[in-house]
Amino acid sequence: MRVALAEDGALFRQGLVMLLEAAGHEVVAVEPGGDELLRALAGRPVDVAVLDIRMPPEPDGGLVTAERLRASHPDTGLLFLSHYAESHYLVRILEIGTERIGYRLKEKVGSVDVLSDTLTRIAEGEIVIEPVLARRLVEKPRTDRANVVAALSERERDVVRLMAEGRSNGAIAGELFVSGKAVEKHIASIFDKFGLHADATESNRRVLAVLTYLRSQQGERS
Amino acid sequence: MTTADGPTRRRDVRREHWTRRRQLERRLHDGAAVRISSLALRLGVLDAPREQIEALQDEVAAALDELRAVAAGIYPPLLHEAGLGPALAERARATGVDVALDVADDRCGPAAEGAAYFALVEVLAAARGPLAVTVRRDGATLVVAVAGADPGLAAVLADEAGPLGGDVAVTAAEIVGRFPCG
Numbered sequence: 340m341r342v343a344l345a346e347d348g349a350l351f352r353q354g355l356v357m358l359l360e361a362a363g364h365e366v367v368a369v370e371p372g373g374d375e376l377l378r379a380l381a382g383r384p385v386d387v388a389v390l391d392i393r394m395p396p397e398p399d400g401g402l403v404t405a406e407r408l409r410a411s412h413p414d415t416g417l418l419f420l421s422h423y424a425e426s427h428y429l430v431r432i433l434e435i436g437t438e439r440i441g442y443r444l445k446e447k448v449g450s451v452d453v454l455s456d457t458l459t460r461i462a463e464g465e466i467v468i469e470p471v472l473a474r475r476l477v478e479k480p481r482t483d484r485a486n487v488v489a490a491l492s493e494r495e496r497d498v499v500r501l502m503a504e505g506r507s508n509g510a511i512a513g514e515l516f517v518s519g520k521a522v523e524k525h526i527a528s529i530f531d532k533f534g535l536h537a538d539a540t541e542s543n544r545r546v547l548a549v550l551t552y553l554r555s556q557q558g559e560r561s
Numbered sequence: 562m563t564t565a566d567g568p569t570r571r572r573d574v575r576r577e578h579w580t581r582r583r584q585l586e587r588r589l590h591d592g593a594a595v596r597i598s599s600l601a602l603r604l605g606v607l608d609a610p611r612e613q614i615e616a617l618q619d620e621v622a623a624a625l626d627e628l629r630a631v632a633a634g635i636y637p638p639l640l641h642e643a644g645l646g647p648a649l650a651e652r653a654r655a656t657g658v659d660v661a662l663d664v665a666d667d668r669c670g671p672a673a674e675g676a677a678y679f680a681l682v683e684v685l686a687a688a689r690g691p692l693a694v695t696v697r698r699d700g701a702t703l704v705v706a707v708a709g710a711d712p713g714l715a716a717v718l719a720d721e722a723g724p725l726g727g728d729v730a731v732t733a734a735e736i737v738g739r740f741p742c743g
Contacts, residue, residue: 348595354602361606398642427647449601
């Protein structure tokens with residue numbers, strides 16, 4: 340896979356290049372900031388761009404860079420690596436895109452297998468979300484805004500959490516030891532309870548369900 | 562005049578205190594955190610048994626968790642980057658407190674935001690029932706209103722607002738703290 344990365348911490352940048360190369364990926368550009376990355380990628384697209392969230396242009400250069408990159412290279416996957424897993428950033432990331440996109444903690448992609456799996460899923464169009472973030476969001480629902488999630492059964496909550504981690508129906512079925520049909524039924528029920536009707540495409544409704552769910556945990560954003 | 566210099570000096574010292582806290586958090590992030598998280602990646606390319614590598618990476622992740630907890634107590638990065646609204650929402654979600662937040666997007670500088678945030682963290686921690694927190698910018702002042710809290714908690718807001726030249730008022734319905742921006 341052709342990969343580019345922007346990260347302002349020199350040590351982490353070096354470590355990531357080492358790991359990417361060990362995983363057999365071609366590292367096309369290594370830059371200390373978003374603006375440099377955009378310049379480097381102007382003429383030669385990559386499969387996935389790896390971005391630190393908190394880097395130049397300050398304060399959250401990764402997000403700004405991603406928006407520009409998504410506009411100029413819509414087929415390029417985006418992987419955000421951060422020292423923090425915050426639902427605030429997750430919502431902003433999902434506002435940039437709901438396909439070919441991922442958000443993981445820096446220290447959690449420290450093996451060739453995990454890093455490659457993350458990049459492959461993103462390049463194939465999935466959303467990959469740090470599991471601890473998705474899990475934390477369901478385990479402690481905010482009581483005052485949890486109504487929409489409170490309407491879900493426990494099993495439906497498991498399903499929407501796994502959806503928020505970017506899993507496919509097949510993967511969700513495997514994880515919960517139920518049939519694919521059962522998962523479809525749960526998802527249909529989640530769509531229904533979230534008020535997402537059939538006029539949107541399946542993948543769109545899926546993303547909207549995830550967003551509805553995440554927003555319900557987060558409170559209102561003005 | 563010492564009587565005029567006193568509060569002004571105290572305010573400057575307090576502002577400096579918040580700026581320094583924000584800088585300390587930044588140093589933790591740019592220094593130790595980068596160094597330690599890059600270790601996780603370097604371990605990943607070592608030629609050693611997988612279980613050994615994973616055990617070491619778990620240690621690295623635990624160290625980073627502790628570092629994040631310390632940073633959050635010094636000056637939460639989300640407060641600096643995104644403001645009081647997102648920082649309070651994240652805090653409320655993490656602690657599971659029942660609070661309705663209505664926070665304007667306006668920014669007000671590290672001192673007022675830091676002081677208001679940490680005062681509200683204490684108020685949230687002491688909550689016995691549902692709270693409503695409203696934050697608005699009124700000219701050069703950040704106005705924080707808390708409904709549903711024990712009126713005794715006004716002292717917590719006063720401790721943070723006072724040194725910055727702000728004040729606190731208590732009515733039957735709410736506690737209102739005023740934090741000068743800058």
